[in-house]
Amino acid sequence: MLEHPLQRFFHSMRAKRPFDWVRFQRRDLLLIDHPLCQAVFSRQGAQLLHFQPQGERPLLWCAGEWPALSSAPVRGGIPVCWPWFGSHPNGSEWPQQGWARQREWRLLDAYADESKVVVSWQLDLEDWHVRLDARLGQRLELELCSYHEEDDDCLFSFALQPYWRVGALSRVVVHGMELESARGQRGASRIPGTWIPRGAVKQVLYHPGSLVLEDGGWNRRLRIDKNVSAGSVIWHPGSRPVEQVEPGEAERFLCIGAAGYRPGGLILAPGERMRLSLAAGLQ
Numbered sequence: 001m002l003e004h005p006l007q008r009f010f011h012s013m014r015a016k017r018p019f020d021w022v023r024f025q026r027r028d029l030l031l032i033d034h035p036l037c038q039a040v041f042s043r044q045g046a047q048l049l050h051f052q053p054q055g056e057r058p059l060l061w062c063a064g065e066w067p068a069l070s071s072a073p074v075r076g077g078i079p080v081c082w083p084w085f086g087s088h089p090n091g092s093e094w095p096q097q098g099w100a101r102q103r104e105w106r107l108l109d110a111y112a113d114e115s116k117v118v119v120s121w122q123l124d125l126e127d128w129h130v131r132l133d134a135r136l137g138q139r140l141e142l143e144l145c146s147y148h149e150e151d152d153d154c155l156f157s158f159a160l161q162p163y164w165r166v167g168a169l170s171r172v173v174v175h176g177m178e179l180e181s182a183r184g185q186r187g188a189s190r191i192p193g194t195w196i197p198r199g200a201v202k203q204v205l206y207h208p209g210s211l212v213l214e215d216g217g218w219n220r221r222l223r224i225d226k227n228v229s230a231g232s233v234i235w236h237p238g239s240r241p242v243e244q245v246e247p248g249e250a251e252r253f254l255c256i257g258a259a260g261y262r263p264g265g266l267i268l269a270p271g272e273r274m275r276l277s278l279a280a281g282l283q
């Protein structure tokens with residue numbers, strides 16, 4: 001059995017290296033096959049759906065069956081939430097997590113050399129612009145940069161919310177939380193800061209450091225870095241049924257990402273560039 005539904009393209013690889021396109025479940029997919037990694041982006045949402053460093057198991061989880069409606073977001077990989085994260089501050093009729101996941105992005109650039117693959121995507125929606133730069137090798141690095149050309153300051157938030165593939169959620173421990181629980185306290189570094197996911201979780205933590213996802217099931221440690229000003233978004237549905245997650249599949253992922261977010265939203269001035277970065281690699 002495949003450990004990721006998109007590994008199928010590399011098992012039967014007739015693809016041109018390092019880049020090729022396929023049409024799959026009503027989406028355009030950019031396949032990347034490089035000596036350092038294999039990866040798949042969807043043009044819809046500029047979503048990195050699959051990433052597997054050479055010699056390792058996949059880092060990302062992705063649903064096997066995608067919505068028939070091609071504008072509906074695929075669950076899995078690294079969704080780009082933009083230009084708002086979570087619910088829209090003004091109304092529930094707006095799509096959860098913004099427009100970016102539904103739209104077709106423009107591929108700006110894709111090239112590779114011995115040490116990396118670089119892929120850049122852009123989405124322009126009237127006066128709003130966002131660019132995603134990805135650098136892939138043994139680890140992955142993503143940077144989002146956004147600005148708008150409205151006349152006034154605007155409410156804004158964005159996030160990269162990865163679904164990390166784990167051997168078994170029940171054997172996961174997350175390290176690095178001590179930085180949050182310790183904020184402002186003396187002797188903080190002595191607080192043992194491990195967190196064991198149990199049940200549903202939905203949180204944004206503010207701390208300057210990295211988190212480490214230790215996966216006892218696959219016996220590996222994933223280090224997750226973000227830019228200092230970003231929050232760490234942590235999400236899992238627990239036993240609640242969620243679209244595109246088959247029974248038992250929720251045991252195979254945990255979302256830990258980066259969010260440029262504050263309750264009520266951030267203010268983005270006209271022309272101001274706001275960046276969000278996320279990097280991850282096995283230790």
Ligand SMILES: O=P(O)(O)OC[C@H]1O[C@@H](O)[C@H](O)[C@@H](O)[C@@H]1O
Pocket residue numbers: 086096097161202233235
């Ligand atoms: O189902 P979606 O839109 O992909 O979002 C997944 C989850 O993402 C989290 O960030 C939100 O806090 C949850 O409310 C949401 O359910």
